[in-house]
Amino acid sequence: MERKTKIDAQEGRQDLFITREFELPVDLLFKAYVEADLVEQWMTTKVVKMESKKHGSYQFESTDYKGNRFGMNGAIHDIIPNKKITRTFEMEGTPYGIQLEVYQFEELTDDTSKLTMHVIYESGEQRDEVLKLPFAQGINMAHQRLEDTFKKSK
Amino acid sequence: METRRDVFQAIADPTRRAILSLVFLQAMTPGAIADNFDSARQTISKHIQILAECELLQQTQTGREIYYHINAKKMKEVADFIEPFRKMWDERFNKLEAVMKKYKTKK
Numbered sequence: 001m002e003r004k005t006k007i008d009a010q011e012g013r014q015d016l017f018i019t020r021e022f023e024l025p026v027d028l029l030f031k032a033y034v035e036a037d038l039v040e041q042w043m044t045t046k047v048v049k050m051e052s053k054k055h056g057s058y059q060f061e062s063t064d065y066k067g068n069r070f071g072m073n074g075a076i077h078d079i080i081p082n083k084k085i086t087r088t089f090e091m092e093g094t095p096y097g098i099q100l101e102v103y104q105f106e107e108l109t110d111d112t113s114k115l116t117m118h119v120i121y122e123s124g125e126q127r128d129e130v131l132k133l134p135f136a137q138g139i140n141m142a143h144q145r146l147e148d149t150f151k152k153s154k
Numbered sequence: 155m156e157t158r159r160d161v162f163q164a165i166a167d168p169t170r171r172a173i174l175s176l177v178f179l180q181a182m183t184p185g186a187i188a189d190n191f192d193s194a195r196q197t198i199s200k201h202i203q204i205l206a207e208c209e210l211l212q213q214t215q216t217g218r219e220i221y222y223h224i225n226a227k228k229m230k231e232v233a234d235f236i237e238p239f240r241k242m243w244d245e246r247f248n249k250l251e252a253v254m255k256k257y258k259t260k261k
Contacts (some may be wrong), residue, residue, distance in 0.1 A: 018243055020244075032250050
């Protein structure tokens with residue numbers, strides 16, 4: 001089966017592209033990004049603030065599996081309904097800097113659409129750290145599971 | 155415990171990447187590898203050592219000569235490091251699609 005979500009992260013660059021085709025009309029796909037209650041549902045994060053307008057800003061709050069609270073926020077530079085969102089994104093309290101995100105929404109058919117996310121990091125090093133994050137987390141989680149198994153068998 | 159060298163740091167260096175692409179084609183002696191570069195033999199030798207420590211290179215001895223070749227298994231591991239990131243987004247988008255499909259029928 002063809003992979004639905006594609007990542008294009010070329011070596012030696014400080015940006016990457018994430019593309020995905022959805023079985024959704026483009027207006028619904030766009031809505032999922034601008035309406036607070038919908039963002040909450042699919043991002044599984046609390047939306048503290050969501051001003052989906054030019055020069056607006058947003059703020060999310062999440063809790064990890066250990067119960068630690070962490071925040072995410074950004075400023076919306078521009079927003080064109082059903083077409084484009086240009087915004088910044090920051091994971092608070094991390095060394096990953098502030099990334100610039102350009103979302104392109106495209107209609108494919110009446111019921112399908114495509115999202116292209118262009119993410120630009122402050123440096124190539126920062127991009128690579130963010131890319132490695134789920135990889136590192138996967139390793140940590142595997143360790144954690146191993147530890148838990150050992151604890152139980154004691 | 156001694157920390158092992160970071161494999162991503164190892165491949166971040168352009169000279170080391172060039173070494174990897176050289177030995178990707180055929181197993182080579184350290185001397186033959188160094189002949190492809192203008193840098194001092196010692197410098198190249200250091201790069202080879204780092205790649206070997208990260209297990210990206212493996213050595214075999216043939217008579218007196220040591221040959222370096224690529225460790226395909228380790229290389230694949232590194233190539234796949236982006237997969238968890240892709241999977242994370244894929245799962246997130248699947249959720250978005252499910253939420254919006256539900257929203258659509260509710261309308």
